[in-house]
Amino acid sequence: MKPKVAFFDFASCEGCQLQVLNLEESIIELIEIVDVVSFREAMKEHSDDYDIAFVEGSIARPMDEERLKKIRSKAKILVALGACACTGGINALRNQYSIEMVKKGVYGDADIENNPYFDVFHTKAVDEVVEVDYYVYGCPVDKDELTKVITSLALGKRPEIPNYPVCVECKKEGNVCVFEEGKFCLGPVTRAGCGARCPSNNNACEGCRGLVDNPNINSELEVLQKYGLTLEDALERFKMFCYREMSK
Amino acid sequence: MKLIKKDEFLNFVDSLIKIDPRRVIGVKSKGNKFIFDTLNSANELRLDYDVTILPPKKYFLPPTETLLKYDLTDKFSVEAVNEVTPLIIIGVHPYDLIALQQMDIVFRDTYQDHNYIRKREESILIGVNIQNVSPYSFAGSMGTATTEEGFDLMLTDLGDEYAIEIGSEKGEAILNKYAKIADADGDTINKVHDIKGKIASKFKKQLNFPPEELPKLLEENYDNELWEKNAQKCLSCGSCNLVCPTCYCFDVQDIVELNLRRGKRVRTWDGCLLEDFAKVATGENFREDRAARYRHRFMRKGKYLYDRFGFIACVGCGRCASACLPDIADPCKVFNALKEG
Ligand code: SF4
Ligand code: SF4
Ligand code: SF4
Ligand code: SF4
Ligand code: SF4
Numbered sequence: 001m002k003p004k005v006a007f008f009d010f011a012s013c014e015g016c017q018l019q020v021l022n023l024e025e026s027i028i029e030l031i032e033i034v035d036v037v038s039f040r041e042a043m044k045e046h047s048d049d050y051d052i053a054f055v056e057g058s059i060a061r062p063m064d065e066e067r068l069k070k071i072r073s074k075a076k077i078l079v080a081l082g083a084c085a086c087t088g089g090i091n092a093l094r095n096q097y098s099i100e101m102v103k104k105g106v107y108g109d110a111d112i113e114n115n116p117y118f119d120v121f122h123t124k125a126v127d128e129v130v131e132v133d134y135y136v137y138g139c140p141v142d143k144d145e146l147t148k149v150i151t152s153l154a155l156g157k158r159p160e161i162p163n164y165p166v167c168v169e170c171k172k173e174g175n176v177c178v179f180e181e182g183k184f185c186l187g188p189v190t191r192a193g194c195g196a197r198c199p200s201n202n203n204a205c206e207g208c209r210g211l212v213d214n215p216n217i218n219s220e221l222e223v224l225q226k227y228g229l230t231l232e233d234a235l236e237r238f239k240m241f242c243y244r245e246m247s248k
Numbered sequence: 249m250k251l252i253k254k255d256e257f258l259n260f261v262d263s264l265i266k267i268d269p270r271r272v273i274g275v276k277s278k279g280n281k282f283i284f285d286t287l288n289s290a291n292e293l294r295l296d297y298d299v300t301i302l303p304p305k306k307y308f309l310p311p312t313e314t315l316l317k318y319d320l321t322d323k324f325s326v327e328a329v330n331e332v333t334p335l336i337i338i339g340v341h342p343y344d345l346i347a348l349q350q351m352d353i354v355f356r357d358t359y360q361d362h363n364y365i366r367k368r369e370e371s372i373l374i375g376v377n378i379q380n381v382s383p384y385s386f387a388g389s390m391g392t393a394t395t396e397e398g399f400d401l402m403l404t405d406l407g408d409e410y411a412i413e414i415g416s417e418k419g420e421a422i423l424n425k426y427a428k429i430a431d432a433d434g435d436t437i438n439k440v441h442d443i444k445g446k447i448a449s450k451f452k453k454q455l456n457f458p459p460e461e462l463p464k465l466l467e468e469n470y471d472n473e474l475w476e477k478n479a480q481k482c483l484s485c486g487s488c489n490l491v492c493p494t495c496y497c498f499d500v501q502d503i504v505e506l507n508l509r510r511g512k513r514v515r516t517w518d519g520c521l522l523e524d525f526a527k528v529a530t531g532e533n534f535r536e537d538r539a540a541r542y543r544h545r546f547m548r549k550g551k552y553l554y555d556r557f558g559f560i561a562c563v564g565c566g567r568c569a570s571a572c573l574p575d576i577a578d579p580c581k582v583f584n585a586l587k588e589g
Contacts, residue, residue: 029506151504160501164486164522171490171571172311172517174302176279179573188483188573212484214523216538219481223573 003154006038006050007081008071010057010064011091011123015140016082017041017056023143033154052077052153054136058084058091059124063116072130077153080126081146083139083241087210090139091123092243125244134159138194139208139241145193162192163213166205170196178204179227184237188223189215207241217246249432249440250412250423257403257410260427261290264336268422270372273307275300275339284337295339295405298382299565303344303493304337305351308367312516315363315500320509329512330363334370336422343387343563345375345398347493353557354496363515372418375399377443381450384566386580388451390459392563394444404440411440456584459560462550469586470547478582479539481574482521488545488568488577489519494553494561497525520544546582 007017021042023030030036037047053075059065072078083089094102099121103112112118126132136149145161152159162168166187170177178185178199186207187199198205211217224234238246252260265272265287274287275297282297284304318326340348352368355361378393387393395402400419404411411432414420423429432440457465489495499518504511518525521541526534535541553561562579569578576582 023506026506033506033508147506148503151506151508154508155504163524165483167483167485167487168490168517168519168522171302171487174278174283174306176281176301177571177573180281181279188485212523214484216481216483219483219574222481223483226573 002033002035003052004037004047004050005034005052005054006047006071006075007036007040007042007054008038008056008067009040010055010068010085010126011060012057012082012084012089014041014056016084016136016138019140019143019146020054023147026147030150034150048074050075052079054079054081055085055126056081058088059126059129060091060120061116062119062121065124065129068126068129077133078126078130079134079136079149079153080132081136082141083137083208083210085126086132086135086137087241088123088125088128088244089208090240092125093239095122095243095247096239135161137161137191137209142194164192165212165215166190166192166194166196166199166209168192169194170199172196173200175199178202179223182228184224184227184229184234186220186237186242189217189220207238209241211242211245215245249437250414250429251406251409251432251436252412252427252429253409256428258290258293260423261287261293261338263426264422265289267426268336270334270336270370273304273335273337284339287338293338295376295403296379297339298378298380299341299385299567299570301567302491303347303565303567304340304373305344305348305493305496307335307337307371308348308351308364309355309496309498309517312514313363315513315515317512318510330366332366332370335367336372336374338374338376340373340375340399341378341387341565342375342395342398343385343390343392343565344493345373345395346392347563347565348373349398350494350553350557350559350561350563351496353559357557372400372422373398374419375402375415377402377404378447378450379405381452382566382570383452384569384578385564386451386453386455386566387564388448389453389455389580390560390562390564392565393448393451404443406436406439406443411436413440453566453580455564455580457587459550461587462560462583463554465583465586466547466551470543472586474582474585475543476539478576479537479542481576482538482542483574484521484523484538484541485573486519486522487571487573489521490517491567491571493563493565493567494549495519520548542576545577546579549579550583 053071080086149159169192183204185204187205190207191209191212221234272287274293276285276292282300314329316328355364399415402413497518498515500515549562
């Protein structure tokens, strides 16, 4: 029996679902090994009968929470797809401000009172609302890793997601460390799996895949300071993608 | 010993690139660092380099390499894979040659690792004596600043020309085929001898005691508080392992295609500093503590491998020291600190 798979999106740019479609010719193979029963970005049909739910996006409103809980209750396996779903992603940037400020800043004087669509709270990652079985990290997710997760689930195996930092993949690439070029990299605490995409293109890692299980944040902060950042600026570097972990 | 004029040497390298069927690798610059990479022209060569980001090990134990491919479409079929590209590698420093000799022992020890061995056998190593010393390197203390073996050819810069020591028939053959050389006279041989004799003293960074004392020193300091203290800064990033010419650990993984019928088994570099390195299927982790992992690498370099193979598995290249952002990986510093007590 092919597992039935459904894709759902919450607050996101839908870039991670697009990565699924970007599997291109392999997508034919995908639909040979799983039954895609719901995928708004790619098809009209929808069914509530599914085994595996891929959830993209972060949770922004009470109505999202309700919808997510329903999805969880129907799915045997729930997979968080992409940074927004796994950690809150860049949507969690707003969590540093009060909700009143955020609403005012975005909607100004528009009348959004009592409108459930605008009833936003501080952004939550999917696992702050329901239990998540597996995570596909990244902004956006990496196609090869996505393939690994799908094939593992189809074979009934636990997907192997790296719990080592980006430096590992960076070193395998033989890169010059971007710290040596005056850039400030979060690679030493960020979960690998992207092939060190940013340092391999001469940019600092921004931490889009979230932190490893046991990041040595203090040491990373010391390193960032040693190379010239103030503590405040060093902490600021984490805000883009690791707001949740850093606010703990 | 032979002599070759520098312009003739460039012609020799260009001939290797254009005519010889093997791929020619050499040391090139990358930013303000150096790397081993495919040469497109002899002019790219930087034999005055201090140290490369990764050692030439990457050609024999690639960062990621396929070991087998399988296909279940009709009936189960599996094929062992060994992607061997014969190479001529130009510009290997003595400490890296010695590290490769250690790898040769490791990969032939209990199991004959053909993926490694074949790649080694098909390749030619042209060494060069160190002209500029990396500030992180302490090869002078480790007896690895020069070597009399482990190369097919060995170059020493004499200003307008290179002296060439011949280390193997393979090396001699490419020289005879592609290079315009002359015989070195007694004076030149003495000069090369002098130059090599002085290299070890050029290293500013020195181990304060003979490396032979390392196994005992480490054994006595297994419970030293230095491990815990330094490890507080350790990022568990594995950089110290991954850049090391004598680290040989790898992980084996299966990569399945989306069709679930075809796939491959790969091995990829691993490192004992990484959190999950010693984690087993039950979830148990034999070196869960950062400090235990941090200590382990030094114990390996200075004691465990010595006990097993009879060599100190650190050639003093200093790569780990320069790659470690919190600056705790330098074996020279750590060993000296242990010695001082
Ligand atoms: S994780 Fe990134 S790419 Fe994916 S939906 Fe969110 S913002 Fe877009
Ligand atoms: S560039 Fe970043 S990821 Fe790469 S080694 Fe340096 S700190 Fe690590
Ligand atoms: S290098 Fe960092 S920011 Fe770039 S893709 Fe990888 S995890 Fe994301
Ligand atoms: S010792 Fe340094 S290079 Fe090695 S894992 Fe720790 S922080 Fe990384
Ligand atoms: S332990 Fe460090 S200095 Fe010693 S061989 Fe390895 S990388 Fe070089």
